[in-house]
Amino acid sequence: MQLRTSSISALLLCFIVFTLGLENDRRKGQTLKVDLMDKGAGLRTNAKEVKPNTKAKEVALITKAKEERPNSKVKGSAMARNATKAGRDKVGTVPKNDAACASVGGICQRSTYICQGRYLKDKCSGPKTRQCCTPGPAAWHPLCSSHPQNRVRACDRFGCGAFNSKRRGKLHKAVDVVCDDYAVVNAPFSGTLDGPVGRRVGSQIQYDGVKLSNSEFCVKIFHIRPYRYTGKVTQGQALGYLLPLQESFSGITSHLELQMCDRSDPSQFI
Numbered sequence: 001m002q003l004r005t006s007s008i009s010a011l012l013l014c015f016i017v018f019t020l021g022l023e024n025d026r027r028k029g030q031t032l033k034v035d036l037m038d039k040g041a042g043l044r045t046n047a048k049e050v051k052p053n054t055k056a057k058e059v060a061l062i063t064k065a066k067e068e069r070p071n072s073k074v075k076g077s078a079m080a081r082n083a084t085k086a087g088r089d090k091v092g093t094v095p096k097n098d099a100a101c102a103s104v105g106g107i108c109q110r111s112t113y114i115c116q117g118r119y120l121k122d123k124c125s126g127p128k129t130r131q132c133c134t135p136g137p138a139a140w141h142p143l144c145s146s147h148p149q150n151r152v153r154a155c156d157r158f159g160c161g162a163f164n165s166k167r168r169g170k171l172h173k174a175v176d177v178v179c180d181d182y183a184v185v186n187a188p189f190s191g192t193l194d195g196p197v198g199r200r201v202g203s204q205i206q207y208d209g210v211k212l213s214n215s216e217f218c219v220k221i222f223h224i225r226p227y228r229y230t231g232k233v234t235q236g237q238a239l240g241y242l243l244p245l246q247e248s249f250s251g252i253t254s255h256l257e258l259q260m261c262d263r264s265d266p267s268q269f270i
Contacts, residue, residue: 095125101132107148109133114152114162116270140188140269141236143221143256144179150270151178153255161255163265174222174259175266181244181254185224187233188258188270189217195229197222208243211261217269218261 098108100123108124108131109115115133123132135149142149153161153176160166161176179185191214198207199222209222210229226240233239245254260266 095123097125098123098132100124104132104134106132106134107151109151113154116150116152116267141186143177143185143188143258143270144183144242145186145238146180146183147178152176152267152270153178153253156251156253158249158252161253163267173263174257175270176253176255177258177270179242179254179256181242181246183242184238185221185240185242185256187212187235187237187239188219189214190233190235191217192232193226193228193230193239196226209257210239212239213261219266220259220261222257222259224256 101108101120104120104123106117106120106123108126110129111119111131112129113133117134120132120134121128124130133149133151140150144150155161155165160172161178163172163175165172189212191212194211194213196207197209197211197220198205199209200206209220209224210226211218211220212233213219221239223243223245224240225243227238242254242256245252258266258270
């Protein structure tokens with residue numbers, strides 16, 4: 001009987017211990033579940049906090065882009081207005097006549113011609129190749145009455161008129177001054193006429209000029225028919241007229257030939 005009672009007591013003790021163990025495990029499971037739930041709630045909270053920040057950044061970027069677009073349009077409009085204004089100004093600089101050039105003592109001519117002074121732009125009507133040639137510090141009077149100032153002959157199919165230009169295999173030791181056929185030729189400075197002068201043309205000597213000199217200068221003027229060959233003349237006085245070059249050289253730029261007696265360059269004086 002005593003043995004039976006001991007067995008029952010042992011069984012009850014084992015049951016109590018087993019029950020306590022199950023209760024302890026159940027409590028640990030609930031605690032773990034609560035911790036996991038708290039962590040999940042924390043993650044969801046963080047995600048909710050991040051999402052608004054991301055949206056705020058997106059809204060800020062969109063707002064900035066909208067603000068920059070009007071500025072770009074304004075810049076584009078300003079550039080277009082400036083380009084239009086520049087175009088109008090460029091068109092407006094073309095004069096209607098040559099009065100602006102004449103007012104400064106110049107003459108409008110093609111820029112391919114030699115100018116003894118300097119060229120000024122936007123003072124002549126017509127194409128851009130027509131520019132205003134202003135006179136340089138010339139000491140001599142214009143030689144040709146048909147031109148208000150001395151102009152050196154440019155190149156044509158018969159040759160060039162500048163000093164030291166090539167002429168039939170040699171250097172041209174004179175300057176060709178543009179003048180119209182039969183136009184009156186004036187004295188470049190006051191002096192004395194010292195008789196006719198000639199030059200070799202082919203195998204012959206051609207006397208078609210006159211010599212003029214004073215204490216400072218001495219020149220020979222060719223391609224003219226002098227009114228006289230001796231005597232004193234004053235600056236600007238008529239010496240004769242230009243021989244018609246077009247009759248012998250059709251298409252040539254009509255001119256007189258001006259040569260210093262020592263064959264130096266007269267360009268600085270005309």
